[in-house]
Amino acid sequence: MTTTSERVSETFMREASQRVAQSVFDGSRLRVVLLVDVYDGAQQQFLEAYEQLCNQVASVPGHVSDQLCQSIENPSQWLITSEWESAPPFLTWVNSEDHVRMVEPLHSCVRDTRSLRFHVVRETGGPAAAAEPGGRGLQASPRIGDGLVRHALTFTVKPGSEEAVAEILAGYASPESRVDDTTQLCRTSLFMHGNRVVRAIEVRGDLLAALRHVAKQPEVRAVEEAINPYLEQDRDLDDPEAARLFFTRAALPAVHHVTSGQDSADAVRQALYYPAREGCGMRLAELLARQDAAASDDPRTPLLRSTIFQRDDVVVRLVDVREGFDNVAMLGLSEPAEATELAELLEAEALHADRAGAKDGVAAHQLNIPRMDLVTDRRAPDA
Numbered sequence: 001m002t003t004t005s006e007r008v009s010e011t012f013m014r015e016a017s018q019r020v021a022q023s024v025f026d027g028s029r030l031r032v033v034l035l036v037d038v039y040d041g042a043q044q045q046f047l048e049a050y051e052q053l054c055n056q057v058a059s060v061p062g063h064v065s066d067q068l069c070q071s072i073e074n075p076s077q078w079l080i081t082s083e084w085e086s087a088p089p090f091l092t093w094v095n096s097e098d099h100v101r102m103v104e105p106l107h108s109c110v111r112d113t114r115s116l117r118f119h120v121v122r123e124t125g126g127p128a129a130a131a132e133p134g135g136r137g138l139q140a141s142p143r144i145g146d147g148l149v150r151h152a153l154t155f156t157v158k159p160g161s162e163e164a165v166a167e168i169l170a171g172y173a174s175p176e177s178r179v180d181d182t183t184q185l186c187r188t189s190l191f192m193h194g195n196r197v198v199r200a201i202e203v204r205g206d207l208l209a210a211l212r213h214v215a216k217q218p219e220v221r222a223v224e225e226a227i228n229p230y231l232e233q234d235r236d237l238d239d240p241e242a243a244r245l246f247f248t249r250a251a252l253p254a255v256h257h258v259t260s261g262q263d264s265a266d267a268v269r270q271a272l273y274y275p276a277r278e279g280c281g282m283r284l285a286e287l288l289a290r291q292d293a294a295a296s297d298d299p300r301t302p303l304l305r306s307t308i309f310q311r312d313d314v315v316v317r318l319v320d321v322r323e324g325f326d327n328v329a330m331l332g333l334s335e336p337a338e339a340t341e342l343a344e345l346l347e348a349e350a351l352h353a354d355r356a357g358a359k360d361g362v363a364a365h366q367l368n369i370p371r372m373d374l375v376t377d378r379r380a381p382d383a
Helices: 004-015 043-057 087-094 097-102 104-109 162-171 207-216 218-230 240-250 281-297 336-345
Strands: 020-023 030-038 063-070 077-084 110-119 149-156 184-193 196-204 251-259 268-275 303-311 314-321 373-379
Touching: 030 043, 030 087, 043 063, 043 077, 043 097, 043 104, 063 087, 077 087, 087 097, 087 110, 087 251, 087 281, 097 104, 097 240, 104 110, 149 207, 149 240, 149 303, 149 314, 162 184, 162 218, 162 373, 184 207, 184 268, 196 207, 196 268, 196 303, 196 314, 207 218, 240 251, 251 281, 268 373, 281 303, 281 314, 281 336
Parallel strands: none
Antiparallel strands: 020 251, 030 077, 030 110, 063 077, 149 196, 149 251, 184 196, 184 373, 251 303, 268 314, 303 314
């Protein structure tokens, strides 16, 4: 049986559509680079913690190999590189609670880390280098992006507090958008569905530098402190370790971004929340990636841009569409079989009651994909 992942990968590898500016679903091998700054005198402790972690990671599906390197100039600087069969198994692991527990022994000896993820595009040397790029598990062609890095955070608030939280999140003063000469916070879009909050940001330049900059801004600190009493998961922003753990769990990475190559002055931003069945989040995100690819290839499409964010079983589709188009959930759904496949990956609450008892699939109109409520959408004046 051909899986969703295989179908998506085959399509992307064959067509290498220039409209797909970012995707983890093309089947390419993944190289992960982790830069680590170790506390002075903690090198041996770090090495022992790494060896324990390395033995655990070796059994993770999709893991191929890893290397640990120490700087020849500064013994406190280390580099960990790992190779994975493709991006989805790595993201499934790195976003899991198992990963949170695995890396815990490192925290006491590490001052700072920075994780970078790359698809392998070309390689030299060895017999495999003579084969076609697609046959070597390489990204078929370079992505042509728009200079923006996209990321999101998601968390839940206590039921009954939604209105108060929305008022706080809508009313804060915008922070300084310029980080430095090369980095700028360009746009922040904030949505809610029930008690779930999603904050999507667009950054030109260094995402990590922008996140750290925003976290220090007094306007942002004030709003974060104001919503603290309403959070389902307690946090203490004055405790660096507690804050790091909260934002690690809240991270909602962008796994796919596509553009139709068109633009419109009256573009409308919408977000849809797709509650996946347990363990089906990545497959659901893959399927939506295929829908977006189909929608963007239609010259009459109302779709301007779409970004899919996914972590565990939380999937959010952020789209910019032409004004007046409201049927966003149906974009890219042209066949009943596609609607049935989507329904199989969704929690029961995302299906209309009239599907109950159906034995021959599900029609597109029977899908009940929740549209999130827009709380605020802000752009930097000079972005």
